[in-house]
Amino acid sequence: MIVLDKVNKWYGDYRALTDVSEQVEKNEVVVVCGPSGSGKSTLIRTLNRLEEIDSGTIAIDGRDIHAKGLDANELRAGIGFVFQHFNLFPHLTVLENCTLAPVSLKRASPKEAREYAMQLLEQVGLAHKRDAYPNALSGGQQQRVAIARSLAMRPPIMLFDEPTSALDPEMVGEVLQVMRSLTDQGMTMVCVTHEMGFAREVADRILFMSEGRILERAKPEDFFTNPQHPRAQQFLADRRRD
Numbered sequence: 001m002i003v004l005d006k007v008n009k010w011y012g013d014y015r016a017l018t019d020v021s022e023q024v025e026k027n028e029v030v031v032v033c034g035p036s037g038s039g040k041s042t043l044i045r046t047l048n049r050l051e052e053i054d055s056g057t058i059a060i061d062g063r064d065i066h067a068k069g070l071d072a073n074e075l076r077a078g079i080g081f082v083f084q085h086f087n088l089f090p091h092l093t094v095l096e097n098c099t100l101a102p103v104s105l106k107r108a109s110p111k112e113a114r115e116y117a118m119q120l121l122e123q124v125g126l127a128h129k130r131d132a133y134p135n136a137l138s139g140g141q142q143q144r145v146a147i148a149r150s151l152a153m154r155p156p157i158m159l160f161d162e163p164t165s166a167l168d169p170e171m172v173g174e175v176l177q178v179m180r181s182l183t184d185q186g187m188t189m190v191c192v193t194h195e196m197g198f199a200r201e202v203a204d205r206i207l208f209m210s211e212g213r214i215l216e217r218a219k220p221e222d223f224f225t226n227p228q229h230p231r232a233q234q235f236l237a238d239r240r241r242d
């Protein structure tokens with residue numbers, strides 16, 4: 001479903017991604033981990049063209065998403081993306097946050113958009129907050145609304161970049177639970193997360209990055225019990241010490 005071929009990305013003279021080649025299958029859940037600054041966010045942001053690339057190709061469903069002339073806004077509208085800081089619209093209610101894009105970008109009827117949004121809010125456990133404004137919600141609730149809002153566009157792929165790392169610890173679980181339910185439904189997901197328990201439980205595959213390269217790809221079982229690359233071993237040892 002997602003195919004990266006020798007992707008390179010530079011920020012000025014700093015090489016943030018080096019020859020990254022990888023494939024993500026439909027319905028696959030891939031967790032990307034690695035030390036700070038290793039290029040995880042850069043990589044995931046190239047998948048919906050929030051970052052441009054300097055060479056190589058990225059295809060989603062056979063379409064070259066970095067092709068010149070491709071409408072990046074249209075592309076982004078079709079790929080769910082949830083990151084660290086929930087960027088809900090503060091002046092819209094929870095329900096309005098979830099219906100705005102489907103109605104304005106997908107030309108869904110308001111009624112249909114509301115019905116589907118309510119289903120999704122039900123799914124993330126926040127149907128009762130439909131008329132609340134974001135600032136009246138906890139961080140974990142806001143992040144669950146952000147997920148529902150993304151899902152409202154019926155994306156075939158969801159990207160997550162550390163969706164729980166800005167949350168108070170007691171709210172991490174509720175967001176991970178929602179993400180887990182998506183994997184149960186067969187959503188294709190690429191997640192950057194430091195939640196190794198979650199990774200172990202739901203990932204089909206782990207990608208370990210360091211200095212802009214994918215150094216190891218493994219099933220969670222193998223990655224956590226028997227990492228091959230010395231830097232992956234170091235990374236896991238450091239995390240166990242935390």
Ligand SMILES: Nc1ncnc2c1ncn2[C@@H]1O[C@H](COP(=O)(O)OP(=O)(O)OP(=O)(O)O)[C@@H](O)[C@H]1O
Nearest residue numbers: 011012014016034035036037038039040041042043
């Ligand atoms: N807009 C930018 N301009 C210049 N350098 C950047 C930019 N964004 C990222 N970088 C650099 O690229 C490298 C990779 O950054 P990236 O944010 O992808 O890392 P990361 O693995 O997501 O780290 P973290 O775990 O801290 O989120 C870092 O060295 C970072 O400083």
Ligand SMILES: [Mg+2]
Nearest residue numbers: 040041042161
């Ligand atoms: Mg990052």
